[in-house]
Amino acid sequence: MTTTEPHCGKSLVSLGIVDMLLRRTRRVGVFRPVISVDSPDKRDKNIDLLLKHFKLNLDYEDTYAWTAHEVNDLLAQRKPDEVLSRIIEKYMALERRFDFILCIGSDLTSESSTFEFDINVAVAQSLGSPVLLVASGAKDDIDDIVSPILLAVDAFQAKGSQILGIVVNRADPVQIYPITSALRRKLPADAQLISIIPASEMLASPTVREIAAHLGAEVLYGEGMLDRQAHGYMIIAMQMEHYLDRLRPDVLLITPGDRGAIILSAFLAHQSHMYPPLAGLLLTTGVGPAQSVRRLLDGLPGIFPIINVETETFETASAIGSVRSYITADNQAKITASLQLFATHVDTGAYQERLIRIEPRGIPPQMFLYNLVQQAAANKQHIVLPEGNDPRILKATAHLVENDVVEITLLGQEEQIRRVLNREGLQLDLSKVTILQPEEAPQFEDYVETLYELRQHRGINMEQATDLMHDVSYFGTMMVYKGDADGMVSGATHTTAHTLRPAFQFIKTKPGISVVSSVFFMCLDDRVLVYGDCAVVPKPTAEELAEIALASAETAQVFGIEPRVAMLSYSSGESGSGEEVERVRT
Structure with a gap:
């Protein structure tokens, strides 16, 4: 699940998705490849919400791979593979424990939001997971809502990711039908599962606690009522008799701290059934209420929240506009409202059906490479590298x-x-x-003797066997033959013929195989393909082609790739004819 831009309301959607999944299985996990936190002691709000509300059997440290700061450092060092490798490693650890994992993309709130979006695309591609896009509907122009969605769909599909669905959140109720119609006209056929969730004043309104935290305000009164929501703000500069009739329900009043008459009259209005209830008072300029006013307030019960800041009134009013309201685990009212909105406006049955019907499009390249390394590490083998002086070989050796x-x-x-x-x-x-x-090498003479015994029937003598064993390809192949190594990797500087000749001479083919062939693993952008044979048999017969195809398919299975075989020639479709084409068709 990823957003198309900042502040799309992914907490609501993630609550709804996890709730939907938990109705089918209790083995649900959550994972964020990259989290944005100000300091190590702070927790990601979205993860914290899901872990605590649903009581998921998952430690917080297992739910993410990197902080945004760590990723920025690694990318500055040009280590993108290290970033993806750890993301895959952490994800795979969860995959072994859970039936379903909700993977939540980056927030897109930093200055490098384009980079964060690219990371989300790369992660979806690497994990081979379908993508649920969450977009913001809090705009007046329909095109401004639709355009980011279309760009995101194109970006993910270009990398081979499948679109599970699109959720437009915080939409004006009167725009639901126009947004849906515009998306249906412009989206591709495989991205037509669309849900529009209307804006909710309750969810959009921050609590006084959130406002105080954002502004760094001092709480003077009402410590136990800080979870009251502010559905709006009013700057009070009028006299008491003029502003009282303008009060709206659950607004936060902003006024300089020395306005004792406003402070007292606001509290009395809040207490009176003749005026609407208020969220509280925000006092500015750093000047608190006069001692006489405070003494009066101290003697009254049930004082609503009164908070105090050092900044001027205009500056405070400007800053308060950037306060964001979050759904937290201790705010059950917001959680309930979120789940109700999701259940009402999202066709969960359609999403469940779509999840079942989505078929994997082959193993992603990064996942293939990760699995390759994990399989190798789990069954550690001894590999001989004959081209030990080649820089590429040494670089690979250092990594291994x-x-x-x-x-x-x-x-x-x-x-x-x-x-x-x-x-x-x-x-x-x-x-x-x-x-x-x-x-x-201490085994040199033994290897020479063995080669002589194996090849003397072909006319080789001891002197020739000794000369051949000086060749690194023969020596390395003999290490494998004698069991001193489990395998040999060569071909960086030697030709294919030079590399394979010793194996042809004394290792031979696997029982039941009459044709020696090779395969290439081609790691494309969105999948891994196996090409065989591209190096050994230049002009195979139809029977040899069939055997090569079967051997290539078996190799693919060994490496976790489901084989679907296509026979290729230089001719596509019916465009060509002749011996080369007919051999493939046969």
Whole structure:
């Protein structure tokens, strides 16, 4: 769930969504990839609300991955992959515990709101999750409401995310039909689940407590009544006999602190059944009530909230306009009102049906890479890298060693490897890897003998076997053959033929497989595709193509990709003919 702009009322929608889900399963979690908090000791308001109200079985620390400040620092260091990696890691930890997770995007309230929106798009794409867009309807012009929604839909769909639905919150009731009609005309067919929630004065009105906190006000009276809501503000500059008839229900009166007559008359009006009840008094200029007035107030019961600020009246009135009202776990009235609005104006049955019908569009690239690393770390293997002097290989080795994913053996001269590391500025602790120069390795003679025994029937002699074993591709492949390594990764500087030739000669194919083939994992923007064979068999027969397709599909399954096989040639559809096309069709 993500908003199209700041202050769309996502708390109301998140309350409604979690309530809807809890009616189907108790195993519901909430997660925010990035939270915006002023200090480490403060909690995210939205998460805190959901955890406390629904009593979710979830620790607060498990509900988010980063603070906005941490993400900004990492992006300044050009480490976007680290940001997404931790988000996926924290999300996957929750996925193992819960049947459903509501993932809530960033607030879009900072100066870098465009960047925050991009993060939301990237997270939805990385997690492969459908997107519920929450938009603000608190605008006079319909186009101003619809345009951000259309832009957001385009942005998410361009990255392969599916739109679950759109909720326009805080709309003027008279605009509900025009907004709905405009969206239905302009939205694509797969984004037509639209809900419009009307504005609520109760939810939009801040409490005196929120106003006092925002302004840094001192509470003079009414400490126990600070949760009274202010449905508006009135600056009182008139005499008592003139302003009393202008009072409106539940407004907060703003007046300089030395206006004793206004202070007392306002409280009396609040107490009288002849005038509307008031939210309280906000005194300005830092001048509190006179001692005689305070003595009078001290002797009266049930004083409504009176708060005091140092700022001038005009400055205070300007600042109060930016006070935001929040739904908090201790405000049951607002929670009840929110759930009622959601139930009345959102077709929860349609959302549940849509959730069931949405089909995954393949595994997202970031999730694929995360799963790959997790599988490797869970079953740590020993990998030999024959091209130990290549900067790309050493950079990859540093990353793998840092994350403790595999055991690494580098083939090459240690001094050469150190020179490359220094030249490239790479940080690799060589004490955590094994470095072997083939001819100096203790197993060299044993490997030569083994190669001679395996290939003597093909006319190879001991001298030739010794020469071949100096080759890092032969040495690395023999490590795998002898069980001294679990696998070999090569091809950064060596050709495919050079890399595969030793394996053809003495490792051979898997039982039941007659054709050696390869696959590429292509991490596209929105999915991972497996291409086979692109490197080994240049002109396969129809039978070989079929076997390659089956082997590629089996490899895809091993890596968590559901195989759907397409046979490709250079010709699309019916446009071409000839031997190459017919072989694929056959």
